Amino acid sequence: xIIKAETFPxxxxxxxxxxxGDGSSDQEIAVSAHLYEGYLKQxxxxxxxxxxxxxxxxRAYMRLVSEGKLPPPKRTIxxxxxxxxxGTNAWLNKHEDIKKRIIADLNFDMEGLxxxxxxxxxxxxxxxxxxxxxxNDLSASIMEFVANLNIERVRYRSGGYGFTLPVxxxxxxxxxxxxxxxxxxxxSDHVVYLxxxxxxxxxxxxxxMWYHSSQDTPDKLDPTQFKRAAVVGIGAMSALAxxxxxxxxxxxxxxxxxxxxxxxxxxxxxxGYLADVTDPAALAExxxxxxxxxxxxxxxxxxxxxxxxxxxKNPAEGKKKLEALAKLVDQRAAALQxxxxxxxxxxxxxxxxxxVQL
Numbered sequence: 001x002i003i004k005a006e007t008f009p010x011x012x013x014x015x016x017x018x019x020x021g022d023g024s025s026d027q028e029i030a031v032s033a034h035l036y037e038g039y040l041k042q043x044x045x046x047x048x049x050x051x052x053x054x055x056x057x058x059r060a061y062m063r064l065v066s067e068g069k070l071p072p073p074k075r076t077i078x079x080x081x082x083x084x085x086x087g088t089n090a091w092l093n094k095h096e097d098i099k100k101r102i103i104a105d106l107n108f109d110m111e112g113l114x115x116x117x118x119x120x121x122x123x124x125x126x127x128x129x130x131x132x133x134x135x136n137d138l139s140a141s142i143m144e145f146v147a148n149l150n151i152e153r154v155r156y157r158s159g160g161y162g163f164t165l166p167v168x169x170x171x172x173x174x175x176x177x178x179x180x181x182x183x184x185x186x187x188s189d190h191v192v193y194l195x196x197x198x199x200x201x202x203x204x205x206x207x208x209m210w211y212h213s214s215q216d217t218p219d220k221l222d223p224t225q226f227k228r229a230a231v232v233g234i235g236a237m238s239a240l241a242x243x244x245x246x247x248x249x250x251x252x253x254x255x256x257x258x259x260x261x262x263x264x265x266x267x268x269x270x271x272g273y274l275a276d277v278t279d280p281a282a283l284a285e286x287x288x289x290x291x292x293x294x295x296x297x298x299x300x301x302x303x304x305x306x307x308x309x310x311x312x313k314n315p316a317e318g319k320k321k322l323e324a325l326a327k328l329v330d331q332r333a334a335a336l337q338x339x340x341x342x343x344x345x346x347x348x349x350x351x352x353x354x355x356v357q358l
Contacts, residue, residue: 012090015081019058021241025074027310028098029240030105030198031057031233032189034084043216045208049112051081053226057233064234073241078102080189084109088192103310104135104240105200107190111229113205114173114222121180122147122229125202128184129296132303133199134311137255140181142235146228150177167231172224199307203229240311248311248318255308256325259301260332266297267336271343280353287344288358291337298333302326 015035021028033050036042058079064070078098082088092099113120124143126136149165156164168174190200205225210216239247270290277286305326312318348355 012083012087014083014087014091016091017058017079019062019073019077019079019241021073021076025313026101027074027103028076028078028101029237030078030080030102030193030200031108031237032080032082032088032105032193032200033108034087034189035081037084041212043210043212044218044221045113045205045216046110046211047084047108049110049221049226050108053111053229053233054079054081054108056226057230057237060230061234061237064238070234070238071242073238074244075103075241077237077241082189085189085192088189092192092196099196099198102193102198104133105190105193105198106139106233106236106240107188107193107200107202108229108233109188109190109202110204110206110208110211112221112226113208114175114220114225115178115205116173116175117220117222118205118207118209120205120207121178122225123180123182123204123206125182125185125190125204127194127199127201129300131194131199132300132307134251134255134304134308135199135201136181137258137304138239138251139201139232139236140258141254142239143179143181143232146232146235147177147179150228152176167224167228169223169227172227173222175222175224177228203233243311245312245318248308249321251311252305252308252322252325255301255304256328259304259329263294263297263301263329263332263336266293267340269293270340274340274343274347277347280348280351283344283348283351283353284356287340287356290340290344291358294333294336294340298329302329305329 031054033054034047035051037046042048061070065072080088080091082091115122124139127133146167150163150167152161152163167177185202188202190202193200210220243251270293273286273290274283277283306319306322309315309318309322345355
């Protein structure tokens with residue numbers, strides 16, 4: 001075949017709205033959802049649901065602020081409804097001044113699917129290890145709070161199998177709120193923010209049995225799922241928009257505590273290497289990788305804690321205050337490494353292997 005092609009300037013239309021901050025901060029935040037992936041991919045869940053959800057988040061947030069139930073925003077909030085990825089790229093490239101002021105993005109891609117119908121979870125994808133950020137822990141904390149209050153537990157059975165604090169739409173399901181905090185995955189607008197140095201997490205319902213098909217229609221969606229996602233989204237958005245030094249310290253505390261859990265998970269992975277090895281000659285290599293697992297996670301957690309400094313009124317001063325917490329990560333890592341070494345020696349003795357020093 002013979003193809004003749006050319007490129008030429010064109011116009012790209014997108015919808016942008018703002019909720020203005022009170023002027024006390026020059027920082028800004030973003031809330032993103034894509035209108036379509038090319039003109040032919042305009043599904044009800046992917047991602048008209050994300051656009052509808054974020055529009056409702058903005059409306060409900062303004063009402064809650066006006067009623068005094070949420071603090072007014074210090075930081076301007078940008079709502080972007082764009083062609084996926086290409087629209088975000090174009091907007092950030094056109095507004096370099098705003099891009100430099102955005103400290104975080106919340107990306108909503110496929111939010112309204114009824115979870116029970118598709119065997120799905122509402123998933124939050126974290127930033128990658130190469131981009132440690134407080135945003136993961138802030139968002140996960142709010143998400144888990146809402147989910148834990150909307151899942152029946154046997155110890156609460158005397159309450160009639162009801163949710164502790166129901167978040168349910170009158171026209172929606174009574175399904176439990178199943179969530180998952182997962183590792184980074186790309187393929188949506190959050191990657192563009194990350195590539196521009198802006199922390200961003202993605203929320204998504206997955207799996208979606210009707211993804212990218214003509215069956216992605218409104219009858220698959222659940223008003224209750226929309227409401228729960230909006231509650232979580234508004235919580236995270238409000239925390240980011242109104243954060244002061246006190247909130248910055250709270251977020252850092254959340255990160256240091258959750259980081260200790262992640263370091264424990266890294267140790268468990270490393271000890272698994274040592275526990276599973278069967279060849280004495282391979283034991284030393286397993287020991288090295290176990291130590292690497294702990295070391296790797298420690299470096300991430302120090303970056304996570306320090307990243308919360310951006311929420312302080314003076315980020316530079318905030319970073320100085322948080323450095324004391326970051327230094328404690330090394331102490332925890334050293335204690336975990338001692339446990340790794342002790343278990344390595346136990347296995348070496350068991351396998352009659354030569355002990356190496358690293």
